[in-house]
Structures are given as structure tokens and as C-alpha cells.
Amino acid sequence: MTLIIINILFALTSIALCCFAPETYNYGFCLTVFIIYVAQNILYFSFDKKRNWLGFEFFFAIAFTFTNFVYPVLYFPTRPDYWFFNIPFNINVISRSTAIAYFAYAFYMLGLTRLLKVKREEPSVPNFSFGMNQFLILFAFTVVTFICYLATGGWQNLQNVYAGGGNLRDVGLYSYFNNLFTIACYLMAIFVFRLKKQHLWFYVVFLAVCMFIILSTGSRSLALGLMLIIIVGFNNNVRRFGFVEVLGLTLLGAFCLFLIMSVRRSQVSNETLIAVLQNLHLENVTDIFGDLIVNNRNLYVLVDYADAHNLTFFHGMLIDIFSPIPGMASWLVNFFHEPIELLHGGDLPTYLYLGTGSDWGLGTNMVGEAFRSFGYVGTAIAMALIGQIVKSSYYYSYNNVYVYAIYYLFVSHAVFYPRAPLLFDPRTIIWSLLLIWVVKFVTRPLRTDQLEKIIRK
Numbered sequence: 001m002t003l004i005i006i007n008i009l010f011a012l013t014s015i016a017l018c019c020f021a022p023e024t025y026n027y028g029f030c031l032t033v034f035i036i037y038v039a040q041n042i043l044y045f046s047f048d049k050k051r052n053w054l055g056f057e058f059f060f061a062i063a064f065t066f067t068n069f070v071y072p073v074l075y076f077p078t079r080p081d082y083w084f085f086n087i088p089f090n091i092n093v094i095s096r097s098t099a100i101a102y103f104a105y106a107f108y109m110l111g112l113t114r115l116l117k118v119k120r121e122e123p124s125v126p127n128f129s130f131g132m133n134q135f136l137i138l139f140a141f142t143v144v145t146f147i148c149y150l151a152t153g154g155w156q157n158l159q160n161v162y163a164g165g166g167n168l169r170d171v172g173l174y175s176y177f178n179n180l181f182t183i184a185c186y187l188m189a190i191f192v193f194r195l196k197k198q199h200l201w202f203y204v205v206f207l208a209v210c211m212f213i214i215l216s217t218g219s220r221s222l223a224l225g226l227m228l229i230i231i232v233g234f235n236n237n238v239r240r241f242g243f244v245e246v247l248g249l250t251l252l253g254a255f256c257l258f259l260i261m262s263v264r265r266s267q268v269s270n271e272t273l274i275a276v277l278q279n280l281h282l283e284n285v286t287d288i289f290g291d292l293i294v295n296n297r298n299l300y301v302l303v304d305y306a307d308a309h310n311l312t313f314f315h316g317m318l319i320d321i322f323s324p325i326p327g328m329a330s331w332l333v334n335f336f337h338e339p340i341e342l343l344h345g346g347d348l349p350t351y352l353y354l355g356t357g358s359d360w361g362l363g364t365n366m367v368g369e370a371f372r373s374f375g376y377v378g379t380a381i382a383m384a385l386i387g388q389i390v391k392s393s394y395y396y397s398y399n400n401v402y403v404y405a406i407y408y409l410f411v412s413h414a415v416f417y418p419r420a421p422l423l424f425d426p427r428t429i430i431w432s433l434l435l436i437w438v439v440k441f442v443t444r445p446l447r448t449d450q451l452e453k454i455i456r457k
Contacts, residue, residue, distance in 0.1 A: 003047045007110045010040045011380075014099070014106035018376065021096035030072040030098045037069060037102050044109060054235045054246060056390050056407070057112065059228060059414035062250065066289045067365060067418040068101035071296035074286060084294045084362060087353060090304045097303040097368075100379070104367040107380040111387025128401040130191055130436075132199065133443045138191070139203065141435070142184035146210060149177035159217040176326070182222055183432050185210055189229040190408040193237035204230070220257055225412035227253065232411050251288075258288040295365050295419040298349045302368025305348065312373050317345040323427040345369055345421030369422040382422060401440075402433050 013036060022029055041061050045053055072094050075082050080091075149155065154174030185207060192203050207226055215223045231249065235241050241249075286293070314321065319340065322328040333340050341351035346364040353362060370379040393407035409432060413424055 004113050006043055007113050011106045011110050014103040017099040018103050021099040024092050025094045027077055029095050033098050033102050034069045034073050054241055055232055056411050056414045063292055063415045064418040066292035067295040070286055070293050072098050084297055089297055089300050093300050093304045097299050100371055101367045104379050104383045108383040108387040111384035112391045126398050126404060130401050134439045135191055137439045137443055138188055142188055145177050145181040145184055149174055149181050154178050158219055186412055189226050190405055193233045220260055224415055228414055229408050229412050254288045261291050295363050298363055298365035299368040301349045302372045306372040311375050316373055317423050319344040320421055320423045324430040345423055363419055366418045366420060366422055405432055
């Protein structure tokens with residue numbers, strides 16, 4: 001009850017901050033908002049009855065900090081043209097955008113705590129059925145889709161994209177195998193720690209190999225998603241991490257991702273990695289989170305866009321909504337006779353600067369997407385719903401394999417979410433749940449020993 005009252009007070013404070021936000025940049029105001037944001041997080045993690053604090057909320061809070069609050073407080077006063085910020089944008093919306101970002105987060109936190117009475121503080125040990133037989137089918141499916149992805153040119157295309165010679169929007173047969181392989185990898189990571197110890201480490205190594213093969217192209221999405229699932233899964237099922245361990249892993253992971261980004265931007269090969277290390281220029285430690293910080297600009301662009309245009313509501317995310325249905329993206333573009341960027345969440349900042357069909361993008365911002373779609377009221381509702389989904393899926397994951405998977409899929413997206421479209425990709429959710437159902441249906445009449453003979457053949 002104490003935490004609910006605290007978060008209600010913070011939500012009311014966020015409304016007041018939006019009402020009284022300056023019409024121009026004000027350092028003192030932005031710093032005040034940031035301090036209130038930090039205070040709420042400290043109180044939340046201090047009063048939350050959940051003993052296992054390492055999960056979606058922790059990683060989401062770190063990413064949200066850098067995508068919304070670091071630039072106006074640490075960079076704009078001294079390095080206003082840092083990276084993508086040298087592209088012109090309306091600096092007068094910075095203060096109000098910072099207040100809107102906190103407003104969205106405060107209602108997300110309210111969603112995390114506005115639960116019906118729960119008799120337990122932690123979910124008990126999962127009692128659903130997903131054993132070795134189902135996992136072997138999932139493993140086989142992952143191997144097959146990965147081989148098909150490589151055979152259809154997916155890896156080479158991805159490498160071309162991050163080497164500057166391809167377009168991430170190019171679609172081919174490999175695109176479907178990539179989606180299936182990615183989802184299968186996530187599901188393997190989700191369930192691997194439910195296996196007996198003598199089996200699980202082989203599959204963890206297999207996932208690590210897949211992760212590094214994709215990482216070698218310059219793409220970090222799969223690697224980061226898998227690492228988040230594995231870290232949280234290990235923490236929940238094998239051994240709890242200490243705070244120092246988590247801090248070390250976070251900084252190490254951030255630096256590795258920053259290094260990959262630097263290699264990608266320099267368009268150099270692995271053989272010149274030493275040269276990249278020698279040329280790294282970090283004015284302060286927060287620069288290693290630069291890939292998150294640049295998304296502050298998207299917040300300002302989207303808030304400025306919402307001020308000058310009508311709210312887009314669901315029209316700006318139609319392709320996302322219908323993404324589970326193959327081929328719907330091209331059909332929607334033809335039906336509405338609009339550029340794909342106006343129907344797909346996450347593309348508007350790029351479209352406003354580069355027009356349609358750009359080979360590269362500026363990314364987006366979760367809060368900005370919510371605000372340009374639904375305004376203040378809709379943003380509050382949407383963020384509260386996300387908080388409620390995360391908390392509910394965590395508490396009720398113990399007795400339902402599908403809810404268990406949903407929570408860990410959100411974990412995989414925790415760092416990317418603040419810099420991504422508001423709607424968590426429905427295709428990932430629906431195809432994942434469908435794959436679980438198929439695996440359970442196929443393996444229902446089979447015993448584990450029969451299944452192992454089939455796999456060996």
C-alpha cells in the first residue's frame with residue numbers, strides 16, 4: 001500500500017511538471033525532473049516487496065534514463081551538437097519533452113504497482129509442463145531455421161547492411177527464416193534454465209555461438225535480447241546475482257555494444273579492431289551509452305510533431321499491429337497510398353528528415369511515439385498498461401507456460417523498448433506463443449527417449 005501511495009503522488013507530480021514546463025530550454029527544470037525521476041526509482045526498488053529486483057524493471061529504468069534524461073542535463077549545456085544532435089531540431093521543446101518523458105514513466109510505475117491483491121510476494125517455482133522432449137523439438141527447429149537463414153543469404157545481407165552496402169528494409173525469403181530463428185532462440189533461452197544441469201550448458205553454449213555469429217555482422221539486437229534473457233533466467237533459476245556483479249555486467253555489456261557501434265560507424269573489419277580501440281574518444285563514461293542518448297532527439301522531434309499535427313492514434317502503427325500476418329505491410333501501403341514510414345511505428349523521425357525509402361534511420365523514442373499517437377491521456381493509459389502487463393506476467397508466470405514466455409520476451413526488449421515503437425512487436429509475441437503451442441502439441445504423444453532417437457536420425 002505504501003508503494004501505491006508513493007507512486008500516485010509521483011504521478012500527480014508529473015502532471016504538475018507538464019503543466020508548468022517552460023516553453024524554452026531551462027537547465028534547472030530539466031535537472032529537477034531528473035532528480036525526481038531518480039528519487040522515484042530509489043523509493044520503488046527500496047519499498048517493492050519483490051525480493052528479486054533483477055528483471056525487466058531494472059534494465060528498462062537504465063535504458064529509459066539515457067534515452068530521455070541524460071542529454072538535457074549532461075550534454076546540451078556543454079555538447080549540444082553531440083552525434084545526431086547536429087541535425088536541426090526545435091530546442092524549445094526540450095524542457096516540456098523531458099517533463100512528458102517523466103510523466104510517461106510515472107504512470108508506467110503506477111501500472112507496476114496497481115495490482116489486485118496478490119497472496120504471494122514472489123511467483124513460486126513454475127509448475128507448467130515444458131520438459132526435455134519439447135525443448136529438443138525447439139532446438140531442432142532453431143537449427144533448421146538457422147541453416148535456412150544462412151542458405152538463403154540472410155547473414156550476408158545483414159552484413160552488407162551494417163557495412164553500408166545494404167538496406168535493412170530489403171525483404172526476401174531469408175527475412176521469414178530470420179524472424180523464426182530469432183523467436184526460436186529467444187524461446188530456447190527462456191526455457192533453458194528449466195532443464196536439468198547436465199543438459200543445460202550445452203544449449204547455453206549453442207545460443208552463445210548463434211549470438212556471436214549474428215553479432216559478427218554488426219547487428220546487436222539478437223545478442224542483447226538473448227543476454228538479457230539469460231542473465232535474468234540464470235538469476236531466477238540458478239543463482240542470484242549480487243549488485244556489484246550486475247553493475248559490472250551492465251558496464252561491460254554497454255562497452256561491448258559501444259565498441260561494436262564504433263566498428264560499425266568506422267566501417268572497419270575485425271582485423272583493424274586495434275585501430276578502432278586506439279581511436280576511441282570518450283569525454284565521459286556516459287558516452288558508452290551514446291546509442292541510447294541519441295534517441296533523446298527523437299523525443300523532441302515527435303513532441304514537436306504532435307504540437308503541429310493531429311494525433312495519429314493507431315494509424316501510425318497499423319503495420320506493427322498486423323505484422324503477424326505475412327504480406328500485410330505491402331498491402332497496407334497500397335491500400336492507404338501513403339509512405340510506409342507513416343504506417344509503421346518508429347519511422348517518423350527518419351521520414352521527417354530523410355524522406356521515404358532511406359537506407360539508414362534515426363530510430364525513435366517510446367514516449368515520443370506514445371505522445372504523437374495518443375496525447376497526454378493516451379500516453380498515461382498506454383504506459384500504465386505496459387507496467388501492468390510486466391508486473392502481472394511476472395507474478396502469474398508460475399502456472400502458465402505462455403505467461404512465463406511473455407514476461408521473458410519483455411525482458412529481452414527491456415533495453416531496446418525506450419528507443420523503440422510503443423507497441424511491442426505483436427509478431428514476436430504471437431509467433432512465439434504459437435510456436436510454443438505447436439511444440440507442445442507435436443510432442444504430446446512422444447516420450448523423451450523416442451524423441452531423442454528421432455533427433456539423432
